[in-house]
Amino acid sequence: MRILSAALLTLSLVACSGEEPAKTVRLSGKTMGTTFNITALAVPSGVTEEKLSAEVEAVLADVNAKMSNWDKASEVSRFSASESTEPFKVSGDFVTVMRAANQVHELSDGKFDVTLGPLISLWGFGPRQPEDPVPQDAAIEEALAFVGQSKLLSLDETASTVTKSAPEVGINLSAIAKGFGIDAVAAKLKSLGIDSYMVEIGGDLVTAGENEKAEAWRIGIEKPEPGEKAIELIVPVMDKGLATSGDYRNFVEFEGKRYSHIIDPTTGRPITHWTTSVSVVTDNAMMADAWATAMLALGNEKGLEVAEEQGLAVYFISHDGSGTNGSYITQASTAFEALLNTK
Secondary structure, X not given: OXXXXXXXXXXXXOOOOOOXXXXXXXXXXXXXXXXXXXXXXXXXXXXXXXXXXXXXXXXXXXXXHHHOOOOOOOHHHHHHHOOOOOOEEOOHHHHHHHHHHHHHHHHOOOOOOOOOHHHHHHOOOOOOOOOOOOXXXXXHHHHHOOOOHHHHEEEEOOOOEEEEOOOOOOOOOOOOHHHHHHHHHHHHHHHOOOXXXXXXXXXXXXXXXXXXXXXXXXXXXXXXXXXXXXXXXXXXXXXXXXXXXXXXXXXXXXXXXXXXXXEEOOOOEEOOOOEEEEEEEEOOHHHHHHHHXXXXXXXXXXXXXXXXXXXXXXXXXXXXXXXXXXXXXXXXXXXXXXXXXXX
16 A cells, blocks of 8 residues: 555645645545545644655555455454454454444344355455356355354454354455545544545545535535446535445456346345445445445345435435336435535
């Protein structure tokens, strides 16, 4: 992980006052297998571009060291590789993420699940090659034996431990760790005296304060068209996290049929409903990240029910079933509709 660029822009000059000019710092780079972009407004004079860059890099490195499934030395990788069923000591950050994961798992009827790793690999979204045949029923059943976080994992928040019920059980935090990382960077900015910012990693983000036009940050939700970058909707986001989950870019094809990377933990198979993109706005990026995945697994019908029950701001884009490319229906929860009316 390296910060690739950092541009320091002067927004205004303070004449004859002896004060430092107001500054905007923009940082961009790579992390977690994707890219990040940060815009920090009114950066205090004591926070240099170099200092902010180093602080952000340190935060992202720490999150990766704890939650990256691609780093064999990370906390989550060591837990997954362990064959012990004794309590495994974890960091406070790990406890925070697992607590949130358990909450979303329960409220989504198990559609969000951090033990999904065996099925992710089986369907070609991990080490298994995408051109392999669709897995047999017996292989799916075998993988399902080690999926189900409520029955296979035990979190002890007081002792800061996680316990697995069988050596084969592992944890995959890819659907929530990115959001946690965004929030961790945001917390660092706040600690440095920066009150207005946007932190984005891989399309998910959190904002604070107002943008450069002294209004809510305006965030575009993409149309679910592979290879395109068209905007479906502009959403005002202030002091909130936003995440979008879609199946229109990450999928495998076999014998002319497309299989989504979103796998239903209860069936062991990719989702088959018409919903193709879900955007969620919550108080932080971690919960938005997790809920976006859960809502896409649920689909628009059941997902909208859960969104209304939980007071979640959720926006669904679904194929209309006609088979025509680009033909969609959209649905928004009550909380999301209210968000669109924010000035």
